[in-house]
Amino acid sequence: MSMMKAAIIYEHGGRDVVKLEQIPIPQPSADEVRIRVNACGLNWLDVGIRRGPKFGAIPLPIITGSDISGTIDALGNDVLDWNEGDEVTVYPLLTCGKCEFCRQGELTVCPEHQIIGEHVNGGLAEYVIVPAHNLIQKPKKLTHVQVASLPVVTMTAWHMLITVANLQAGETVFIPGAGGGVASMGIQMAKHAGAVVYTTTSTQEKMQAAKELGADFVFNYHDDDWVEQVVGATDGRGVDLAQDNVGAATWANTLKTLAQNGRMVVCGSHSGTNFDLAIPQIYHKQLSILGANGGTYNELSRALDIINEGHIRSVVDTMLSLDQIHEGHRILEDHDHFGKVVIEIA
Ligand SMILES: [Zn+2]
Numbered sequence: 001m002s003m004m005k006a007a008i009i010y011e012h013g014g015r016d017v018v019k020l021e022q023i024p025i026p027q028p029s030a031d032e033v034r035i036r037v038n039a040c041g042l043n044w045l046d047v048g049i050r051r052g053p054k055f056g057a058i059p060l061p062i063i064t065g066s067d068i069s070g071t072i073d074a075l076g077n078d079v080l081d082w083n084e085g086d087e088v089t090v091y092p093l094l095t096c097g098k099c100e101f102c103r104q105g106e107l108t109v110c111p112e113h114q115i116i117g118e119h120v121n122g123g124l125a126e127y128v129i130v131p132a133h134n135l136i137q138k139p140k141k142l143t144h145v146q147v148a149s150l151p152v153v154t155m156t157a158w159h160m161l162i163t164v165a166n167l168q169a170g171e172t173v174f175i176p177g178a179g180g181g182v183a184s185m186g187i188q189m190a191k192h193a194g195a196v197v198y199t200t201t202s203t204q205e206k207m208q209a210a211k212e213l214g215a216d217f218v219f220n221y222h223d224d225d226w227v228e229q230v231v232g233a234t235d236g237r238g239v240d241l242a243q244d245n246v247g248a249a250t251w252a253n254t255l256k257t258l259a260q261n262g263r264m265v266v267c268g269s270h271s272g273t274n275f276d277l278a279i280p281q282i283y284h285k286q287l288s289i290l291g292a293n294g295g296t297y298n299e300l301s302r303a304l305d306i307i308n309e310g311h312i313r314s315v316v317d318t319m320l321s322l323d324q325i326h327e328g329h330r331i332l333e334d335h336d337h338f339g340k341v342v343i344e345i346a
Helices: 044-051 146-150 153-164 181-190 203-212 228-234 251-254 280-284 297-308 322-333
Strands: 003-009 017-022 032-041 067-075 085-090 127-131 136-137 170-175 196-201 217-220 238-246 258-266 286-292 316-321 340-344
Touching: 003 238, 017 322, 032 238, 044 322, 067 146, 067 153, 067 340, 085 146, 085 196, 127 280, 136 297, 146 316, 146 340, 153 181, 153 238, 153 258, 153 297, 170 181, 181 203, 181 238, 196 203, 196 228, 203 217, 217 228, 228 251, 238 251, 316 322, 322 340
Parallel strands: 170 196, 170 238, 196 217, 238 258, 258 286, 316 340
Antiparallel strands: 003 017, 032 067, 032 127, 032 340, 067 085, 085 136
């Protein structure tokens, strides 16, 4: 049987639980395709799965990797719309297709939704199997590495800002942690939508990079008074909308940046899931907290078209080989990046 190299997690723990091994190349069933992976991006999800589940068990062993760019290598018998050799990327959510939410296209709230690279094997291997209906044609003007930096953060940022928060041109938006994947995409999408963008990051170099993404006002979160600086830059009013995917480390301060009737859209909690909240802070200023959970196939397709046309760009910080997967986890855990870490596989 032919074998492939894969980064496999058999147990939760530190970086060294990610094992590089040779395993049999998987075969697609009737409605699936096999992709030869050219590149696979890393997300906080990969680190979270490795460390251990926050919400419900993860099947082990697992190959993580939700951001796949590659070339179709084998087709299931029922797959008619795609061909071997097609260059593709992958919508990373698996949904039931039958519930009331799926039928209305609200895939992100399907009660049975799963993620490629969390609940089934993902792309940190030479080959991966995915359902054919998750395929999206690779944006032609982008490299595999650029494409592999996009799906999760792109659909997430779009769903947060455009769909859930209904961002309007002229609004002011605060996005903490400009170097994060969702944030670096959110900054660009908010600018593309005509908003005025405020962000934070940590070094002069990263502050310059945030400006180059289009942020109008960039602050250093090592300054004790950065919240006052953000609010001051809005003439004391506060921002209309904040996009936060960081979690417990940023929530309290992100809330303080909001104007009266401000809204905060949230999607993640990799810095922690709980913190103390003074409830009057929400109702005195009539704030709205909006949850967002991933993104839909259509949102990802539309956003990739816009990126392919050059209006928004992929932000790749570091390219590594599969043998350097542990370094990839380290870079994310040490926040030693501005933009995405991508594993180049073929
Ligand atoms: Zn469903």
